[in-house]
Amino acid sequence: MSSYSHPARRRHLGDKRLIQMFIIPTVVLLILMNVFPLIYSLYLSFTEYSAINPTPPKWVGLDNYKKVLSDNLYWHNFAVTGRYALISVSLQMIVGFGLAMLLKEKFKGSGLLTTLILVPMMLSPAVVGAFWKNIFNPSFGIFDQFLGYSDPNTAPEWLGDPDLALWAVVIVDVWMWSPFVMLLSLAGLSAIPDYLYEAAAIDRASAWFQFRRITLPQVMPLLLIAVLFRTIEAFKQFDLVMGLTGGGPSLLQGTQAVNVTETVSVKLFRLAMPPQAQTGLSSAMAYVVLIIIIAISNLYIRALNKVREG
Template structure:
């Protein structure tokens, strides 16, 4: 017993330290371990948030450090809410957010339902489907930019094969109407496996005896699907929507890689507009106010959504 690691550690502890540890309560020991983490969270998250809120009420510009900083009240917020370019970027963000979630939920749940059938080669196909989400957004952006090239893009040749049109006539990234949809396609391709994995976890958490009881009651497969499968997977599905909604709301890297997100374009989402105000126009106070508005929007919508999710779980 004396040779166990715990005994050796206790024997190696200096007597004065051992007496102090024995005199601490469980709560004090817990705070010793949790304290550094809380300190890091305050330093990395809370302090920058408070500083950003402070800057949002000023005319501060990061490229003019010698200029006197003036507090201008809520003027930055008023300008943002009355800026038509901001509202256009929010519309582009909403378009991207809604359609990617719809496609990812439909395709992801369908793939999860098929894989849950446990057919031959199930594990191999699961691995292949999950591969896109393991790639870097920069790699994915460059890869799909090549596919969207109007002259040599493979994507255009696929469309031409089914339509019989000239491949060079398709300009996905150069077209005002098709550019937003090109981003939706890429994001759906990349993150549908994430939704599929969460839905698959929900499907495999359903006990088999529930379906056996339904078969005894002569419930059809369709009825089992809508009365057992959908209700029991719904919390998992809503959780996937929450994660993807938050991520897609602040999407930046993939849009820049594919289209550049130029000013006034239909792909200028809110995060790109924020970057332009902060690091191209150097309107730091204005950009801080915009960041706070985006934060409040995401936090508010997520809070409402979490309450709805909790109600679904309680059923």
């Protein structure tokens, strides 16, 4: 040990220095780009402030949160998001898992088919939104044609009808993201060893019994992960809505006009950006969304751990 010469030691950096040199830039960047905005926006959520106004933030305590949580106008956006997330994620799970069950057995061309099914997932949501806007168009879109409506005057106006608009967004989201659920399900299904089914066949289990007692529990961890990812994404839904409906159409609810597809993220965007630029209020709303997402994620992760450990 003492035979190490000192000059040699000085020329090289110690492990500790090296580690610090690699980590410090990352940490600094993280603090500047993530931690600081997070804390600063938390502060702003307790103030009345507009980013385009020279007036400094004015402390208003919980007023913003009270407004977000009690005003029907905002409550509507949460309700839309919740309904959207529930319907969309459920459908994606059913369609995605169904597709995975069909594609589980290899057949000629199944690889190509799987790849083709994955294509929607790889497109930009802005592009998908623009395309489906045309597809849903009652006068020249193919969607209504497929459904058998040839007369544009009687064909349903998917994006303009307050009863249908949210479903239209759901349909596009399901089209785009069911493949993701399928991919995760396929990974889960193909990881189930064949011998479990052999053992079950010997144990005289019917196909349904095997599905319920072996297939489902074995893929459950991956299904939960798919649900978790898709729910978080659904709660953040912004780009598809902006591309398809922009949050509309409007509907008179009591005395208030509400936008039927205006998700929380769309509302946030409107609040935060000019002309409204209500920075304080939108920060509060963003924090409410963050807390909801953390809460849901925790529930899922708990469920996941329960499935894993039993």
